[in-house]
Amino acid sequence: MINRLLIDRLSLHIDSLQEGFELLSRATNLKELGRHFFHFLRGNLTTSEISIWYKPADGHPWELLYGKQVHPEDYLTDVVKTFELKSFGGRHPRVAVVQPLADGSALGVVLGKRLGGAAYSTLDKFALQIFLQLFATAYQSHLHLRKQKELVFSLNHRLVQLNSLIDTGIELTALKKDVSPAALALERAAAATNASRGKFTKKINGKVTESLVFPEGAVFRPPKDKGYHIKSRFTFRGATYEFNLYLKESRSGTVPFEETDQLLLGALARQVRAVVENQFYHEQELAQQRIERELAVAASIQQRILPAALPVIEGYDLFGINIPTKMVGGDYYDAVPLENGSFLLVVADVAGKGIPAALLVSSFQAYLSAYASTICSLTDLAHKLNRSIFEASTAERYITAVVGIFDPATARLETINAGHNPPYLLRRDGSVQQLTAGGIAFGMLDMDFPYETDCVTLEPGERVLFYTDGITEAMDGHGNLYDSAGTLADIMRRNTPASAEQFVRDLVADVVAFTASAPQSDDITALYLFRK
């Protein structure tokens, strides 16, 4: 009869074991596992005085998972050493047991009074041991599940990192001008590596010119421990860009950064470098386009003010040329007939290039035309031109020029050299002299400095050359100047063709041959007059 009862009870326990395992397996966390185990024990051992305890590891206190609050130390302290079932006598008998678990943690169970006050039998204690094994198995399954979840989470996290890297690259290239690429990259790097803090600095010559902290306004002291700080740096055109990340987060506090984090930060920093470089080259391209547009306008202004043809002077031959560079300069030449039969000869060069220079030449030409009809003297003209150019230009802009009045009837040439390259005069005896008398460049100072004049008479066969520094300072590929050894004076002496045009073309050809493949650095302008 007793055996029959024993078999029935064991059979009942076995049935409930199956249900119990299914119930425990459904638990999604430890607390739930404890709660399910509580209900399972209550149903099988007919007691509601149950405490389910959990100790994460040796040295940790017991944590109540579910059930009645008791002092776990009173019941579980001794048992934990032996992992054996222990009974406590007294008015309210209790049973305590500790079950070691797979990961070094332990489960503690304290059972109190049963319904009806019956004592725990050996069979109950035996069944309890089996239930504990059941819990241990379910716990192991729970650990596997947790590990699986962690693995999935970790894989997804890697996906997020990869995605962040790709998306950041796309966003950086499409970034609006008012958004700092460094700020975006710093945010993304911090989030992708779980960094608690981040900092970006841009330094030029050691001086910080841009600084960002993530999260904005965060105040922190950078950690000194190795591994808790990673950085990536690059230099572009003298500026150093540095990204720093601090304190990698985990659910249990801060942990050292991993190798992947360093790789990720480096990759994001490289993306910022690409953006910085692209921005720079794009701005350069825009500036270049702007310059080219300006140059086109300047070239058109300059071409409009240069004479289409020079006047023919009986008994003389006159020829002028202007070969502009790509970077339009401010050279000008002309021969303006005056009412008294004389001619106003001029060669000028504006300091600077581009539209401002072209506009100033245009003004110079306008003043010259205006004053030409009312010239009292060449010095008077020079003073007027100086004052007008001074008023019309900025401090760094002025005009060097040689202006001369040539009277074909007397062959008299009077010149003023306003800070310009002195014209060469070839005498019949083969000597070459320079016309240096003059004063300051036009527009440089408005202080009534005097202008002096050279006055010469051209005898038959004598020649005079006005020119700009585009000829004398033409440079070969080694940096040598064309006129450094007096080449121009030699040419004046050696080359005396029958036409002014021939002389000028020979001169230009010689300059071009000298400079060879070196690009033309300045406008080439010349005005040549000789008395037949």
Added chain:
Amino acid sequence: MEQEFALTSEVRNDCLIISTSGYVNNRGGESIAREFDRHFAQGVRQVIINLEKSRVVNSIGMSFLIEIIERLEETGGKLVFTNLDPGVEKMLSIMGLFNYAGKEKSVDDALKALSS
């Protein structure tokens, strides 16, 4: 630049609405979980997390959100995210959160969705 984390909360129609601002990291995630726990213990089972002012979420912050979803799932509750920045939405999507939680454009839309 994203700021330090802060949150506000209110209960409307038995639904807890947590509105965050700043970096949802370990500290931010803990704050959200703590606020959730407080109301969960009082029986709240419908939760809206408004991330309008949070553009940056890291995976530690994310793990707290997953825990909230799990706890609500156990009790038949529901979580809805609202006002998501596209970057955050993509991250939540990759992490698989929208298999268990909803997303709506605004808090009002979320309240409607939860009441239907």
